[in-house]
Structures are given as C-alpha cells and as structure tokens.
Amino acid sequence: MASTTVFGSIADYHKGSIEIVSGDPKHYVFSNIFEVASKSQPYERVVVGKNLEYVQEVMRAEGTSPWFGCAHDEFALCMDGEVEIELVKLAAPPTGKDGAVLIGEAPHETPKGKRMGLIRLRRGHQALLPAGCGYRFTAKKLGVILQQTILGELSQQKWSQICLQ
Amino acid sequence: MSSTAVASTTTVVSTDPSNENGYRTFKLGKFELARDEYFVTIRWPAKGQTRSHQMSAEAFLRACMRDVAWNFFYGWVNFDHVIGTRNLYGQVDMYAGSFNGVMKEAGVDYTERFDAGHIMATFKAILRDWVNEGFDPFAAPVETGTAFGTKQGDNIAAIQRTRIATQRMPGLPGDSPLRDDMPINRAFADVSQDEPEIVAEPGFEGQLHAFSLFKYLSRSDVTWNPSVTAVCKASLACPTTEEYILPVFHGNDRVEWFIQLSDEIVWDVGDKNTGSPRARVTMKAGDVAAMPADIRHQGYSRKRSMLYVWENVTPGLPQRYESGELSPYPVEF
Numbered sequence: 458m459a460s461t462t463v464f465g466s467i468a469d470y471h472k473g474s475i476e477i478v479s480g481d482p483k484h485y486v487f488s489n490i491f492e493v494a495s496k497s498q499p500y501e502r503v504v505v506g507k508n509l510e511y512v513q514e515v516m517r518a519e520g521t522s523p524w525f526g527c528a529h530d531e532f533a534l535c536m537d538g539e540v541e542i543e544l545v546k547l548a549a550p551p552t553g554k555d556g557a558v559l560i561g562e563a564p565h566e567t568p569k570g571k572r573m574g575l576i577r578l579r580r581g582h583q584a585l586l587p588a589g590c591g592y593r594f595t596a597k598k599l600g601v602i603l604q605q606t607i608l609g610e611l612s613q614q615k616w617s618q619i620c621l622q
Numbered sequence: 623m624s625s626t627a628v629a630s631t632t633t634v635v636s637t638d639p640s641n642e643n644g645y646r647t648f649k650l651g652k653f654e655l656a657r658d659e660y661f662v663t664i665r666w667p668a669k670g671q672t673r674s675h676q677m678s679a680e681a682f683l684r685a686c687m688r689d690v691a692w693n694f695f696y697g698w699v700n701f702d703h704v705i706g707t708r709n710l711y712g713q714v715d716m717y718a719g720s721f722n723g724v725m726k727e728a729g730v731d732y733t734e735r736f737d738a739g740h741i742m743a744t745f746k747a748i749l750r751d752w753v754n755e756g757f758d759p760f761a762a763p764v765e766t767g768t769a770f771g772t773k774q775g776d777n778i779a780a781i782q783r784t785r786i787a788t789q790r791m792p793g794l795p796g797d798s799p800l801r802d803d804m805p806i807n808r809a810f811a812d813v814s815q816d817e818p819e820i821v822a823e824p825g826f827e828g829q830l831h832a833f834s835l836f837k838y839l840s841r842s843d844v845t846w847n848p849s850v851t852a853v854c855k856a857s858l859a860c861p862t863t864e865e866y867i868l869p870v871f872h873g874n875d876r877v878e879w880f881i882q883l884s885d886e887i888v889w890d891v892g893d894k895n896t897g898s899p900r901a902r903v904t905m906k907a908g909d910v911a912a913m914p915a916d917i918r919h920q921g922y923s924r925k926r927s928m929l930y931v932w933e934n935v936t937p938g939l940p941q942r943y944e945s946g947e948l949s950p951y952p953v954e955f
Contacts, residue, residue, distance in 0.1 A: 465908035581836025616955035
C-alpha cells in the first residue's frame with residue numbers, strides 16, 4: 458500500500474502537543490511555522506528557533522520584500538508556495554553586524570551592485586544566500602520561508618505569542 | 623562506581639568464535655560484551671560482584687551503529703535505560719547504570735573511561751562480527767533482514783556508512799554530493815523530485831546555488847542518521863529521515879532543536895541523569911521544538927518522516943552548560 462507524505466502548509470497544518478509529566482511546557486519552546494506565518498506581516502522575520510546567537514526565522518512570503526543583505530551566509534528553505542529570489546553582488550556589502558539588515562536607499566530600491574541572477578524555489582527547495590550579497594523575495598501567491606541565520610536587528614522575538622504554554 | 627584510569631590501547635580484545643553460536647565475546651576495560659542468537663549480554667564489576675544486563679541483539683546493534691556513525695555524537699548515547707556512552711571529545715565514558723536513577727542509588731553502576739580510538743575500534747569490531755549478512759542496522763525494520771540467529775556471514779558495506787559532513791551546502795563545488803544517483807525510498811515515492819530554477823547573469827554562472835532538500839531527503843538510504851545540509855558559522859542544519867524508533871535515548875550536552883518537515887514523530891523525554899519521564903512531545907509537519915540541555919529523548923516515527931535537526935557546534939558548549947553558565951532552556955519567556 459502506497460504511503461502519503463504529509464507536508465504542512467499555511468492553509469492546512471495541524472499543530473502537535475506536549476504531555477507534561479514534570480517541568481514546564483515552555484522549556485520546549487514549541488511553535489508551528491505555518492501558524493506563525495499565518496499571523497505575521499509579509500517578510501516579518503519571526504524567530505522560531507534560537508540557539509544562543511543562531512536563529513531560525515519564519516517569513517510569510519507575500520508580494521515583494523524589501524532588499525536584505527547579510528555579512529554571513531544565510532539559507533532560505535521554501536516550506537510552502539513559490540518564491541523567487543533576486544540576488545545582487547553588493548558594491549558595499551554589510552559588515553560588522555550579524556543577521557540580515559535592510560539595504561538600499563529606500564526599502565524597494567535596488568541596491569548598488571551587479572545583478573547576479575535569480576532563483577525560483579518551490580516547496581522543499583533550499584537556496585544559499587551568500588555573504589555580501591543583496592537579496593529580495595517575491596511571492597505571487599502566499600508562501601512560507603524558513604531562514605537559517607544569526608540573530609540581527611530585523612529578528613522579531615514573540616515567544617509568548619507563538620509558543621505552547 | 624567508576625574507573626578513572628584511561629584505557630588507551632587501541633588493541634581490540636576478543637575471544638575466538640563461540641562453538642555454540644559463532645560469535646566472539648569482547649572485552650572493553652572491565653566490561654564484557656557477548657552476544658548469542660537473540661541477546662547481547664553486558665557484564666561489569668560493582669559492589670564485589672559481576673553485574674549483568676541484557677538487550678535484544680537487534681536493539682543493541684542499531685544503537686551501537688549510531689554511536690559509531692555519529693562518532694559518539696553530542697553528549698550521551700544511551701543504548702537503553704542501563705547501557706550507554708558519554709562523549710568527552712577525545713575520550714569516551716562507557717557506563718552501566720550510571721544514568722539510571724535506581725541503579726546509581728543502589729551503587730551497582732559502573733563507568734570506565736577510554737581513549738575514543740580504543741572504544742571506537744572495539745565497537746567497529748563488534749559490528750563487523752555481530753552484524754549478519756542481510757541485516758542492515760541503519761534500515762527500517764521492514765526494509766532489512768533479521769538480526770537474530772547464529773552467525774551467518776557479515777554486512778561490512780552496510781556498517782561503514784557515517785554522517786555526511788558538509789562544509790557549506792551539498793552540491794557546491796568541492797562540497798558533499800547530492801543524491802541524484804540514489805533511489806527514492808519507498809515511503810517518499812510521492813515526494814516531488816523537481817529542482818529549483820537558477821538563472822545566472824553572465825559572469826555569475828556557478829555562483830548561485832540551490833537544491834531540493836526534500837528530494838535529497840527522499841533518497842536517504844538510512845534512518846536516524848543526520849547529514850549536514852547548511853552551515854552558517856557554528857550553526858548546522860542536520861536533517862534526517864526517521865522511521866520506527868530512534869535506537870538510542872540521546873542525552874543532550876547542549877540544546878538542540880527539531881523542526882518537523884513532514885509527517886509526525888512522538889518524542890519520549892526523560893531526565894538526563896536519572897531517566898525519569900518528563901514529557902511526551904508530539905511533533906507534526908511544521909512544528910518546532912527545543913530539546914533542552916538537561917534531558918534525554920527518544921523518537922517514534924510510524925511513517926518514514928523528514929526531521930530537520932539543528933545543532934550548535936560552538937566550541938566549549940558542554941562545559942558552559944555543565945557549569946551552569948548557560949541555562950539548559952534556550953529561551954526565557
């Protein structure tokens with residue numbers, strides 16, 4: 458009998474649970490990325506995992522994002538929908554800060570540098586966002602991105618709103 | 623009880639094959655490890671007596687295989703509620719009862735410290751001798767032959783697989799390979815095999831990189847064996863495919879995180895030092911949960927699932943958690 462692989466989506470997810478014997482459910486910092494995306498603003502970077510300075514951020518992919526840049530590698534995993542990523546080799550890469558930062562003169566103005574190309578992701582696809590590059594996302598229909606990065610000035614921590622308690 | 627002298631020899635000590643079942647018996651310091659048709663029996667000294675413990679041979683071999691493949695992993699690898707190893711990074715403790723609250727209290731526990739090379743050589747020799755032809759300790763039970771019976775050949779190819787190390791991301795030049803030439807696992811036959819579309823501007827060919835992580839995972843030929851797929855400084859994405867039972871109770875020497883990519887896993891969580899139950903955590907697709915630094919956990923996956931294990935390999939973390947400098951819980955809210 459063929460088995461069916463169950464992937465979640467922002468339109469169809471089922472959150473798990475914790476049965477406590479001793480201790481506090483908060484210790485497990487339990488959330489669901491699709492639920493988080495369903496309640497987020499487009500491209501708001503909501504932290505769902507934090508291991509000291511390292512984080513996993515969830516973004517609701519909807520429309521076109523501002524341009525972001527980062528001094529270190531980041532990795533974007535498309536968990537739902539379809540996302541296009543434009544990349545620019547920045548003339549003035551961000552330095553001295555961890556995590557993603559906004560770049561460009563205005564939020565949607567293309568930053569100075571050479572266009573590198575674009576990557577189109579569907580569910581389950583992972584892209585490298587190289588250190589020193591600028592990038593922005595475009596999603597023609599609602600999607601969800603899980604981003605492996607470092608805590609930065611754009612990271613939003615709302616643990617009490619997203620976690621089981 | 624414990625032995626503080628470090629056994630540094632890399633010589634594997636074993637008997638000749640048994641006339642009854644064909645298996646060798648191994649000595650590791652003061653531990654003795656023997657197997658027969660169904661069981662592995664471990665013996666150690668405590669309170670002036672020889673103590674013993676038995677495990678299913680299949681369960682022991684599955685656990686031992688992970689300990690070898692993971693190079694003793696992060697912290698404690700409990701083969702069951704009695705036997706296990708603790709990675710001290712260069713040295714490894716093997717213990718019996720030392721992290722079982724009742725046995726520790728009774729004083730019938732025993733720990734002995736070994737150079738990592740010595741215990742690794744012994745465990746590899748055990749796997750070479752005790753894994754029979756047709757049994758793959760990495761495979762789901764429905765995908766492999768039996769671990770039981772008298773000695774029948776070996777399965778050297780199956781026991782030489784390890785965690786795949788990656789410098790940055792699989793598929794980049796000089797980095798770990800993708801799995802395009804491996805078959806799709808039967809449980810993931812419905813997983814899309816399409817790849818991202820990459821359009822590079824002239825002069826940037828080969829500098830943009832993406833791959834299908836779900837395709838990559840659908841072609842994994844092992845269970846409960848993470849492979850690194852993204853490296854952000856000391857932050858490692860280590861996704862893996864899971865079916866049946868995690869063969870060990872992993873005791874954390876740091877916080878690790880799980881992100882359930884597909885299907886469902888139920889985790890039994892216990893106290894790291896005593897094994898006392900603390901929680902059952904049911905994770906469905908899209909769920910994220912931390913495994914604190916003071917627990918042990920064992921997972922159950924009815925259907926083969928994709929799990930994103932996320933590790934922090936910053937040097938010195940075990941000492942910082944053990945000293946109390948870092949809270950075992952990653953976020954206060």
